[in-house]
Amino acid sequence: RLAFNTVFRKAIERAEASDDIQGRISNLTEAITYFTFLYVGQGLFERDKLIFLAQTTFQILLRSKEIELTELNFLLRFTIEHTYKSPVDFLTTQSWSAIALMDEFRGLDRDIEGSAKRWKKWVDSECPEKEKFPQEWKSKTSFQKLIMLRALRPDRMTYALRNFVEEKLGSKYVDGTRIDLAKSYEESSPATPIFFILSPGVDPLKDVEALGKKLDFTIDSGKFHNISLGQGQEVVAEEALKKAARHGHWVILQNIHLVVKWLGTLEKLLEEHSRESHPDYRVFISAEPAPSPEEHVIPQGILENSLKIINEPPTGMLANLHAALYNFDQDTLELCTREQEFKSIFFSLCYFHTCVAGRLKFGPQGWNRRYPFNVGDLTICVNVLYNYLEANSKVPWEDLRYLFGEIMYGGHITDDWDRRLCRTYLEEFMNPSLLEGDFALAPGFLAPPNLDYSGYHKYIDEMLPLENPVLYGLHPNAEIDFLTVLSENLFKTLLEMQPRNLLAGEVSGQSVEEKVKNVLDEILEKLPEEFNIAEIMQKSTIRSPYTLVCFQECERMNILIQEIRKSLKQLDLGLKGELTFSVTMEAVQSSLFYDLVPDAWTKLAYPSTYSLAQWFNDLLMRCRELDIWTQDLVLPAVVWLSGFFNPQSFLTAIMQSMARKNNWSLDKMCLTTDITKKSREDYGHPPREGAYIFGLFMEGARWDIQAGVIAEARLKELTPAMPVIFVRAIPADRQETKNIYKCPVYKTKIRGPTYVWTFNLKSKEKPAKWVLAGVALLLAV
CATH class of the missing domain: 3.40.50.300 (P-loop containing nucleotide triphosphate hydrolases)
Structure with missing residues (x-):
């Protein structure tokens, strides 16, 4: 309060000293902004502080007419309805679609194609937010540059927004201050x-x-x-x-x-x-x-x-590895009579702890679910290590791995794939080669020699490579993905903080209700009719596993279409004043305004991470696929696996149909996958047995079509599409197990609860590499 009063008094004095009224207002605006920051901003986490500062900056600039509301609306919403294939290799489909959408920047797409080399250099730069834009685009305002950057490099938006706040408000707002x-x-x-x-x-x-x-x-x-x-x-x-x-x-x-x-x-x-x-x-x-x-x-x-x-938690491998060591001292290192083994495993254990805790920031690619790994886990493991080394003449590697991975850290873990990840880390970090010298904990970071406590801290400072997902076993793309998600969530929050009437009315001359009515009418106009199940069933007397899947999918689609139509018609009547406005209708209205899928629809639909516009286009594509299938109930030449409510049911149907045909026992069968070198258009009819499927993407790696194996991902190619996959069933005892990576398949990037199946993919590298890289197949990205 003392600080508040002092600064406020000074601001009043400055304001009174100004000759013009505008000078007084700007001085008071600055003072009020800074007080609010001191007493609100300092009590927020860094991400929330940035949201708070960005919102304050946008409101000040709107009032002073420095930015247009149409531009702010565009930056915050960034709705991409249709995707276009990028003609240049350095931009993703998403980025190119965003450029095509930007009416305010007509000609940007032509300039990028015409001067591809210059734009590639800018897009590929480490910190594009600090670089000048090529050609005449460098003369755009700093706010317009934010919009362009969001299209071209969405992963850098957190840094760009921080720079924007610093430019407009001053460095005192963004300088990280450790509170004394x-x-x-x-x-x-x-x-x-x-x-x-x-x-x-x-x-x-x-x-x-x-x-x-x-x-x-x-x-x-x-x-x-x-x-x-x-x-x-x-x-x-x-x-x-x-x-x-x-x-x-x-x-x-x-x-x-x-x-x-x-x-x-x-x-x-x-x-x-x-x-x-x-x-x-x-x-x-x-x-x-x-x-x-x-x-x-x-x-x-x-x-x-x-x-x-x-106090923000330490971030990055360097800070967290030091933090892990700070829980111990020189006395800890001198505890055990078997000094060499104890110190080596102790340091490896600290590195393991830092990896499992640090992976959380990479979201679902790091861990399927979030776990409260803590310092207590590490200290107990060190005690266990001491007791076991004192009690055994040989290092009991298997016992230690089991206790650390299944009991101490594994006690938190509830997902089977996460358990495999934890086990793989320990198999990599805790084995006899750790004691032989030249053992790499990560590329470019060898396990340290026998040192004292301060020596370990010094070794970390001098030898640990710069922060990179590779230190955790992940591909550098994981950092891009994590920053992109962070940026998207940040803008979603900022959009929800804007006054609704302001965003709707001043941008389009419409009220919130009129904007929502337009979206509502457009969806109702395009929404297909429900499938006539009775009519479809009459087309085939044979009830094969595939036709049953088709019927089930049509039934579920009907339930979803009914709910969409019912809720939109009710909302329409509510907007006209012919029906009392309920809480449910208000929730649907809010979702349509913010380009979100209403909860009432999500509960009856399939998992999806799309915004409303993309989600509805995806729904129409699913309906078209079902339309084609229901024409004659013959299995499509290539099946779009991503288009199912329940893709497991289709994969199970493959097993059932082959079990019937070959008289095999269903519980002794499994699916096998052969990745073809072809695309969907190359097939005119389905295979005799099994099915061709498409619509899958790989995250964490890529599929090398020529070599027919998993390969290292290309930089900035986050989720490359897979070719057509031939899926068929075989007896479980015939499946190939050598040079195989058991790859989980998920419906969306959320992973975890969206698990579908496990596909065995060929690999020249040992499977541990792909486990640590979080490699998975996704049905939608």
Whole structure:
């Protein structure tokens, strides 16, 4: 509050000193922006802080007429309805489709084709947001450059947006400042607690204890009370607060989000003890942020009265590997009588911990599901390592791998593919060759020799390569994908923060209702009629497994079409005022406005990551495929596997039809896949047995058509399409197991719950390489 008043007073003085009214307003705008940033922005994670700053910048620039609302709307929405194949090899289909969509930048596509070499150099540069655009495009405004960059290099938008804020507001907003607890303590008081918003890998207790040691507030002196809430510790906390308020002690209440029912009592106690308490009395609080607004449990009163502090978790291999080592000391390294083995495995274990924790940032390609790997897992594993080495004459590699991978870290893991990943990491990092010297933990990073504690830290600083997904076993493309997803989520949040009437009305001269009505009418006009199941069934008396799949798909499509038509007609009546506007109708209206698929449709549909425009085009394609199939109920020459609600049912039908034909037992069969060298157009009729399928994409690697094996992915080619795949069933004992990678197939990039099947793909490399790279086949990207 002191800082707030000081800065505000200075701003008023500057404003009053200005001769013109515009000068006064701009000075006050700057002051208010900066206060808000200080008291809101500093209590946010980096991503949220950037969203907050970008929204503030956009609003200021709109008011001062520096940017047009049409341009802002375009940047935030970026709706791509139709895709166009890129004529240049350095731009993806998505990027080229975005360029074709940009009416405000007519001629950009021609210039890129005409000066491909210059544009390729710009697109391929490491930080294109810092480079000048080729040709006359460099004269565009910085905001227009943001729009172009979002089309050409969406993965760099987080950095570009940060640069844009810095240019418009000043560097003080974007400079990362590590919060000094001593300064925050000076601003605190008995009535103003310090609230730590927890993030993974950050422990505020150490900082508080270090400050307490300097000021003589320690557990040994009896002036420091550390209570970790949960397990009935509320009574202990109440007593500690009472005692501390009377005698001027410090209290730290950890993880208050675990005691939801007691938080109301805590709010009252903090207010009660803040009055007439000892001037040295201080309260420190910590809690994890809620995953969603609905799960937010901390009372507003506690948050409003506290100084909120966030320390971002360390990012990158370098910071996290150091952080893993900081949990130990020289004494740990001297614990074991078998020093060489202990130190080697200990360091490898720290690297393993850093990999499994660091992979989380790469989303589903890193781990199918998110797991709370923590420092406790690592410290327990080090204790287990010490005990096992002391008790055995030989290093029990298999036992250690099992305990680390299945019990300690594996205890968190719920997905079978993630369990395979954890096991593969340990097989790579924990084996006898680790002790032989020249063992590489990652390309360009050898396991260190026998060093002391500070020597290991120095070795990391000097020998660890620059941050790269390769250090985790992933392909460099994983970084591009992760940054692109981050950027998309950021803009989605920014769009939802805009005033709806402003975005709808000022851009198109329409109200929200008129814009929604246009979208609604367009969907109803194109929505196909439902399939006549009775009529289709009469076309064939033979009920083969394939025809049953066709009937099931038509039935599910009918249910979805019925729901879309019903909800849109109800919304139409609601907009006309002929029907009472319900919560459901409001949710559909909001989704149509923001180009999102309504939840009511999603529940009856297939998993998809598309925006509404793309999703509806995809729905029409699925209906067309079913139309072709239902004409005569003959299996299409090449089946679009991605077009099924339930692709598993079609793959099972392949097994059933071959089991009947060959009189095989279904439970002793499996599918085998042969990747052809052809595309869909090369086939005129289906095979005698099995089926040809298409529509799959590979993530994490690519398929080498000539060699017929999985190969290293090409840079920036994130999800190359697969050729046609011939799928048939064989007895399980005949399947090939040598030089095979068991590749999971998922419906979307979300992976996890969208698992479909496992395809055995040929590989010259050992399968561990593809496991660590997170290689999978996807039905839609």
